[in-house]
Amino acid sequence: MQKQCVTWFRAQYPQYAMLLTHPINEGGKNTRITGAIHKGEGTVAGVPDLLLFIGSEYKFPTSGNLEMVVVFNGLGIEMKTKSGKQTQEQKDFQKMFESASFKYVIVRSLDEFIAVINEYISNSDPFRRRAIAAAHVEIEEARRQKELEHFKKVIGKK
16 A cells, blocks of 8 residues: 555646655564664654645634644644554554654555545645755756767767
8 A cells, every 4th residue: 555655646646746754663684683773763653654744734723713724844644544543653653743843644445545635735835845945956957968978879889
């Protein structure tokens, strides 16, 4: 499911593709030695499966004509099966993550992931979205130029 979610995200939001990442926090041959190495390199138990480095804000009506605004620095997404439960480490990380002004969600399907992402991005700052899109265009243009230069060198050698 996580691969489907990332594939959908990259197709739907290519300008944000670099900002959705999976912290490699599990898998492979986890011996005591590799575990110690990973811990020394900064691995933390309980980190969510996906991290989206885009800020967002949600506005909630309160009594009277006031609005409460909740600002998030980014989004952590924990992928779970229909019956999957968080470990204690995940619950602890969620508490710390949310206390640091990040949004944390658990998703159990591609449809749920799509709904969460679309809502989260629609609540992000339009100015910031334009800045990210402009940086994406700049990066892609630089990559195309580098590929073109390489192509010209290859063609010139023939």
